[in-house]
Amino acid sequence: MDTVTLHGIKIPFAPDEVSPVIWQAIISGRYEAKEAKWVFKAVKRADRVLELGSGIGVITSLMATIPNVRIWAFEANPSTAALAQRVLDTNTAGNVLLTQGILAAGEPADHRFYVRKDLWMSSMDKEQGPYEHEISLASANIDNFIAAHDINVLVMDIEGAERDLLQKADLSGIERIFLELHDHLYGLAGIRDITQALAEKGYAYDPRGSYGPCVLFAKDETVREYEDDTAEHHMGL
Numbered sequence: 001m002d003t004v005t006l007h008g009i010k011i012p013f014a015p016d017e018v019s020p021v022i023w024q025a026i027i028s029g030r031y032e033a034k035e036a037k038w039v040f041k042a043v044k045r046a047d048r049v050l051e052l053g054s055g056i057g058v059i060t061s062l063m064a065t066i067p068n069v070r071i072w073a074f075e076a077n078p079s080t081a082a083l084a085q086r087v088l089d090t091n092t093a094g095n096v097l098l099t100q101g102i103l104a105a106g107e108p109a110d111h112r113f114y115v116r117k118d119l120w121m122s123s124m125d126k127e128q129g130p131y132e133h134e135i136s137l138a139s140a141n142i143d144n145f146i147a148a149h150d151i152n153v154l155v156m157d158i159e160g161a162e163r164d165l166l167q168k169a170d171l172s173g174i175e176r177i178f179l180e181l182h183d184h185l186y187g188l189a190g191i192r193d194i195t196q197a198l199a200e201k202g203y204a205y206d207p208r209g210s211y212g213p214c215v216l217f218a219k220d221e222t223v224r225e226y227e228d229d230t231a232e233h234h235m236g237l
Contacts, residue, residue: 007036009061012090013083018056019117034214035059035157035180041209042178042216043069043153050074050146052103052156052165055120057084060098061091063155071096072149074103076137076158080119104139105168111137123159125185143170153178160185167197175220177203181213 004011006026015023025031032055039059043049046068054060054073063071073088073096075081081100088096102111102124114131116122121129142165145151152173156162157180171177177198183191195205198217208227209216 006031006058007033007062009058009087010090011056011058012086017083018119021118022120032058034211036062038209038211038214038216039063039155039178040066041206042155042176045069047153048072048149048151049153049155050103050142050149050151052154053158054084054098055080055157057087057091057098059155059157060084060096061087064088064092064096069095072145072151073098074101076100076102076113076124077115077119077122078135079115080122102137102139103142103145105142105165105170108139108141111139113137121159123161125160128159128185143172146171146173152176155179160190163190163193166194171201175218176206176209177217178209179215179217181215183213 004027006029011026022031036059039062043063043066045066047066049063049069049071051060051063051071051073054075060071060073063069075084075098078100081098085098088098104111111124112126112134113124114122114126114128114134116129116131150173152175154171154174154177158165160182162179163186181191181194202219203217206216206218206220209218
């Protein structure tokens with residue numbers, strides 16, 4: 001089997017291990033293309049990163065190329081986590097720890113997770129669409145995890161669960177949050193809830209690290225110089 005390369009990351013599995021929709025996105029280069037370009041605005045040298053919703057591990061592997069970065073990644077879907085571990089084993093050098101499970105705000109609890117054919121649609125939202133089966137996952141407290149591992153950057157793509165998490169978690173110690181918004185699941189009301197909650201915690205929307213639904217919120221009071229983004233506009237980024 002010839003190994004497919006996506007955003008510079010080797011994908012060591014066969015087409016029949018994911019749905020046709022996912023495989024087509026991989027071989028076309030569309031899979032997580034925006035995140036692959038913009039995550040480097042959020043994650044810097046020596047950051048300690050918590051990633052929620054690692055998917056097949058592509059963005060995780062890209063972040064792992066940044067010097068002296070350490071990453072703790074979580075993926076809820078057991079089959080997706082198994083694929084992600086293979087991607088990480090192929091592309092990273094021991095600076096990533098992947099866990100199959102979830103972190104949430106508040107006390108540990110049991111959550112229902114709905115597994116769908118197209119892995120990027122799997123979520124804790126039963127109403128998101130038809131699902132193949134459901135599983136039960138026990139959560140751990142995200143703030144306790146952040147404190148225990150001295151995390152300073154949060155990266156997340158959790159299919160709508162970000163609305164509840166970002167409102168309820170304390171997030172002490174987190175300097176930057178890079179996430180994909182899912183307005184098709186919660187509308188502009190959900191976007192408002194997220195931005196207001198993060199503003200109350202001291203975060204600002206950072207336009208220099210955001211593109212469409214992939215957004216960066218940061219705590220950064222340093223003076224900024226003018227940044228010429230003409231080349232990026234011409235490239236269609």
